[in-house]
Amino acid sequence: MTAVVPRRALISVSDKTGLVDLGRALAERGVELLSTGGSAASLRDAGLEVRDVSDVTGFPEMMDGRVKTLHPRVHGGLLALRDEPSHRAAMEEHGIGAIDLLVVNLYPFEATVASGADEATCIENIDIGGPAMIRAGAKNHDWTTVIVDPEDYDALLAELAAHDGGTTLPFRQRQAAIAYGRTAAYDAAVATWMARYEDTPRRVAAAARLSQPLRYGENPHQDAAFYVDGSGRPGVATATQHQGKALSYNNINDTDAAFELVADLPPMSVAIIKHANPCGVATGETFAQAYCRAYDCDRTSAFGGIVALNGILDEATARAITEIFTEVVIAPGATDAARAVFAAKKNLRLLTTGTLPDPRMPRRAMRQVAGGWLAQDMDVGHVDPAEISVVTKRAPTDDQMRDLMFAWTVAKHVKSNAIVYAKDGATVGIGAGQMSRLDSSRIAARKALDVAEVLGLPHSAAQGSVVASDAFFPFADGLMAAAEAGARAVIQPGGSMRDDDVIRAADEAGLAMVFTSMRHFRH
Known part of the structure; x- marks a missing residue:
């Protein structure tokens, strides 16, 4: 297929970046400009001749702008196959003019949600006509060029300059792919926001935009990129x-x-x-x-x-x-x-970053597995010290309790099985990601010995420390490894069938131990 030279363009954008320059460049090529609302006003203010879409449809914009482009003379102009006789006949019968170029970007729904706007404002920023036009034009990319991002304006003008004022099929295909990616991400953002009305959403979708290509992934043979979700x-x-x-x-x-x-x-x-x-x-x-x-x-x-x-x-x-x-x-x-x-x-x-993330803000995490996705709430669980149960004869001191809470928070961010020794508000040994909790205990104890060697201490840095375990000790062996390393107080979720054995062992070793009733597995 030869290049398609656009004779008529419909421009309707919320982001006015580069709009006037684009409109002027198209007008200089003899392209008729159709537009709506604020886009039309911006183009006219720049001295460009613009025809209102309402003149084409015969209907004014109504319902606060909710209805303006949802009309056969718009969608027929975008969808018509120019080489299909029945389509051409329908266009002539109903006064439908071809729209060869569509430039649309959508109401800023994602930015509105991220700003913390109220529900009514967010709903008003759900675009209806824009996605419908984009999908129509992209479907008919054999004839229609669709541009949804201001960053592609220069590419469009370069394409027109290189092909005698027309666009090639590969260019239109690429822009159609970008267009469908945009509407898919937009709908995903809306669906994610609306999902709070379902206990467990029947369908889930993720919306993200390319931030930067990466040289490679975890290893050089893996392709990778970084996408941002716009949550702020x-x-x-x-x-x-x-x-x-x-x-x-x-x-x-x-x-x-x-x-x-x-x-x-x-x-x-x-x-x-x-x-x-x-x-x-x-x-x-x-x-x-x-x-x-x-x-x-x-x-x-x-x-x-x-x-x-x-x-x-x-x-x-x-x-x-x-x-x-x-x-x-x-x-x-x-x-x-x-x-x-x-x-x-x-x-x-x-x-x-300017500020810190809120560690208690509810949010969802998704992980791909073969043939599907796992979805869960992020672990934003926190334990109030007043809700912690002392289960041993000896209770932790105030200083130990502060260290226990510190170690417990760190353990939440360590891959399971996780063991964390801490003393005076600092970790002195961390065991992470082992198949056995006993192994994690031993690794953390070994790390504490390394700290002692580096600092010239006469004993393990875990001597007099506290220890946190992200999940219960299924047997007393892991607890005894911690005691042997020098820990004097323990924080763990509890809940094992052998809790009584573990508590007994802690008492025999003179340890203070508390249960949180909350687990922090992190895989």
Whole structure:
């Protein structure tokens, strides 16, 4: 098929970016401009000749603009097959003119929801006519060119310049694919918002827009890209990158894990993440102190890791971080002095988000499996210390209870099976992702011995610590491993058939133990 030269364009956009320049370029090529509402006004204000869609349909815009393009003379012009005699006859009989070019972007529903607007405002920003026109024009891409993103205006004009004022079939096919992707994402966003009216949605859909292609995925042979969902949740998707090369797939995954963890912790907390697991987490009087305490938990793993802070990065902390190689630092903000320190480290990426995500905000997570998807609420569960049950003869001290709550929060962000030793608001040993809870206990204890060796302590860093387990101890062996490492208080969900045996073992070892009745598996 030869290039199709557009003679008539329908333009109806909510995002007016580049609108006047596009309209002027089309008018210079002799393209008749049809338009609606604000788009028509913007084009006329620029001195361009525009015909109102209402003149074509014979009906005025009505119902506050809800009804303006839903008419056979619009959809017939978009859908008509120009080489089909019956279609041409219908066009002549009913006065339907061909629409060769459609430029439409939709009401800003996603942005409206993200802004926290009330329900009525969100509903008014559900576009009806726009998606209908886009789908019609994209279906008829043999004849109709559809543009849904202002970023494609230049590509359209380049295409017209290269093909004597026309568009080629490959170009129209690509734009049709982009168009259907847009309407699918739009409908998914609306469906996701409306899903709160169903207990378990019968159908689910995800909406996201390409943010950046990535060099590769977890491994170089895997293609990858980063998409953002427009929810506005503070994190990697919304962050400003101040320096450093582009983020990789693994950088993004780890940085997200780090930032969500520190958002869950008390102020002045720092987390160091490696392969989506914390290798050191601490609070402090200053961020520099918190960073150094987190670093001491596992200095080996911290090399090449991701660092997250839940406050403003300052110069002293920046200097401490730059003493070893770090991939990414993310924080709500950074001082000019801190940024100046990082400027000397060209490969270090610095991200700032302006604020922290709300760790208690309900949201859904989806994971693909063969032939389907698993969907669940994100784990935003929190335990109030007043609701925790002391199950041993000895109760934890106030200091131990603070450390237990800290260790419990960190364990929530460690891959299962998770064991976390903590002392004075800092982790001193973390065991993650083992098939056996006993193995995780042993690994965490081994890490605590490594900390002692690095710091020159005469005993394990777990001596006098507390320990958190993300799920119950099915046997007393894991608990005994913690006791042997030096832990003096334990926090765990409880709920095992052998709870009585575990409690008895804790009492015999002189441990204080509390049950939360909440599990934090993280696979």
